[in-house]
Amino acid sequence: MITRNSASKEWLDTVMKSYKKNDPGIVEKTIMALTLLEQLSVEGLDFIFKGGTSLMLLLDSYNRFSLDIDILLPDKPKNLEYIFNRICNNGVFKSWFEDKRKTPSDVPKTHYGFVRESVLDGRERAVFLDILYQEVGTRSLLRVPVRHRVIETAPPDVLVTIQTLDALLGDKLTAFAPNTTGIPYGTGKEAEIIKQLFDLGVLFDNLADLDVVRKSFVQNCMFELGYRKLDLSEVDVLNDCIDTAITLAYRGAYKREQFSYLMTGIKAFKAFSFNSSFSLEDAIKSSAKVAYLVQLMKAGKGRHEKFRETIDLRDVNITNPSWNKLKKLKKTDPEAFFYLFNALKLIEQ
Incomplete structure (x- = not known):
C-alpha cells in the first residue's frame, strides 16, 4: 500500500531530486493520482484502469507523468458516492465533486475531482477521475500492484486490473x-x-x-x-x-x-x-x-x-x-x- 509519507512535503522533496527539471506541482499531482487509484481499489470498486497512467504500473521505463485517473465500468454502481465519501474520510483527500464538463458527442463519461491541500503552497487542488461506462468486451487484462518510484509503498500490495x-x-x-x-x-x-x-x-x-x-x-x-x-x-x-x-x-x-x-x-x-x-x-x-x-x-x-x-x-x-x-x-x-x-x-x- 501507498504510505501516508508519500503525501508529505518531505517525500515530494526526495522525489524531486530525480526530476529536477520538472514542475513539482505536476509530480505532486501524479503521486495523488496514484493514491486515488489505490483508494478506489481498497474501497472495493471493481474497475479496469486504463489510459496513460496505467503504463506507470506496467513499465519501469515509462517516462512521463500523468495527472488523472481513467477507469472503465460496465455501468454506474449504486454505491459510487458512498465509495467516494469513504475515500475522503481516509484523510488524504478533503472532499470530492462532480465535474460536469461537456463530453464530445455521446461518449458515456462522468468526471469527478478529489480535493486536497497541496504540500507546496497549502492551496486546494484537485485530482481528476474520468469514468467511461462501457462493456468490458474481449479486452486482454491482467492484475498488477500499485507501485512506482514516485510513491513509497509497504506490504501488502494493492492490485488493480489493467489492459x-x-x-x-x-x-x-x-x-x-x-x-x-x-x-x-x-x-x-x-x-x-x-x-x-x-x-x-x-x-x-x-x-x-x-x-x-x-x-x-x-x-x-x-x-x-x-x-x-x-x-x-x-x-x-x-x-x-x-x-x-x-x-x-x-x-x-x-x-x-x-x-x-x-x-x-x-x-x-x-x-x-x-x-x-x-x-x-x-x-x-x-x-x-x-x-x-x-x-x-x-x-x-x-x-x-x-x-x-x-x-x-x-x-x-x-x-x-x-x-x-x-x-x-x-x-x-x-x-x-x-x-x-x-x-x-x-x-x-
Missing part, C-alpha cells in the same frame, strides 16, 4: 486520430495528442502480439465511431493515424496548419516528460512507429520487423519520389527511417 500492453496499444491508436475518433486539432488540447503519440511509441517498443492489438483497436474503434455517430470504418481511422504521423515526419511541408498544432503540443508536452526531454525528433521517431504499425494492421500482418542498431541500411533506399523528403532520416535518425521505409513498402504493395 495488457498490446491491448493498450490498440486502444490508444483511436486517440491518435484527430479527424475521426481522437482528440481534435484546435481545441487547446494539443498536448493530449502528443501524449497519445508518446505512449504509442513506448507501447510499440514492447509490441508482442499484433492480433491482440488488432482486436483491441477494432473493439474501441467501434465504440468511438458509434459515440460520435460517424459513418466511417476502421480503415478511415487508421488512415487518420498515418496521416497525422506523416504530417509530423514532413516537418511542416505537408499540412502546415496541422503541423503547427502538433508543434504546440510538443512544446506543452515537455512539462510531462521526465526531466522535460521530448523534441520534434522524438515525435518523428514515434510517428514512424505509428505509421509502420498502421500499415501492418491494414495489411493483416501477424508479425513485425524490429529495428536493431546492427541493421545495415546502406542498401535500403526510398525510391518513390513522392516520399523524397523522408530520405534524410537515413542519416539523422536511422530508426525512424527504418520504420518509415517499412511502412512505405507496405503502402506500395
Whole structure:
C-alpha cells in the first residue's frame, strides 16, 4: 500500500531530486493520482484502469507523468458516492465533486475531482477521475500492484486490473486520430495528442502480439465511431493515424496548419516528460512507429520487423519520389527511417 509519507512535503522533496527539471506541482499531482487509484481499489470498486497512467504500473521505463485517473465500468454502481465519501474520510483527500464538463458527442463519461491541500503552497487542488461506462468486451487484462518510484509503498500490495500492453496499444491508436475518433486539432488540447503519440511509441517498443492489438483497436474503434455517430470504418481511422504521423515526419511541408498544432503540443508536452526531454525528433521517431504499425494492421500482418542498431541500411533506399523528403532520416535518425521505409513498402504493395 501507498504510505501516508508519500503525501508529505518531505517525500515530494526526495522525489524531486530525480526530476529536477520538472514542475513539482505536476509530480505532486501524479503521486495523488496514484493514491486515488489505490483508494478506489481498497474501497472495493471493481474497475479496469486504463489510459496513460496505467503504463506507470506496467513499465519501469515509462517516462512521463500523468495527472488523472481513467477507469472503465460496465455501468454506474449504486454505491459510487458512498465509495467516494469513504475515500475522503481516509484523510488524504478533503472532499470530492462532480465535474460536469461537456463530453464530445455521446461518449458515456462522468468526471469527478478529489480535493486536497497541496504540500507546496497549502492551496486546494484537485485530482481528476474520468469514468467511461462501457462493456468490458474481449479486452486482454491482467492484475498488477500499485507501485512506482514516485510513491513509497509497504506490504501488502494493492492490485488493480489493467489492459495488457498490446491491448493498450490498440486502444490508444483511436486517440491518435484527430479527424475521426481522437482528440481534435484546435481545441487547446494539443498536448493530449502528443501524449497519445508518446505512449504509442513506448507501447510499440514492447509490441508482442499484433492480433491482440488488432482486436483491441477494432473493439474501441467501434465504440468511438458509434459515440460520435460517424459513418466511417476502421480503415478511415487508421488512415487518420498515418496521416497525422506523416504530417509530423514532413516537418511542416505537408499540412502546415496541422503541423503547427502538433508543434504546440510538443512544446506543452515537455512539462510531462521526465526531466522535460521530448523534441520534434522524438515525435518523428514515434510517428514512424505509428505509421509502420498502421500499415501492418491494414495489411493483416501477424508479425513485425524490429529495428536493431546492427541493421545495415546502406542498401535500403526510398525510391518513390513522392516520399523524397523522408530520405534524410537515413542519416539523422536511422530508426525512424527504418520504420518509415517499412511502412512505405507496405503502402506500395
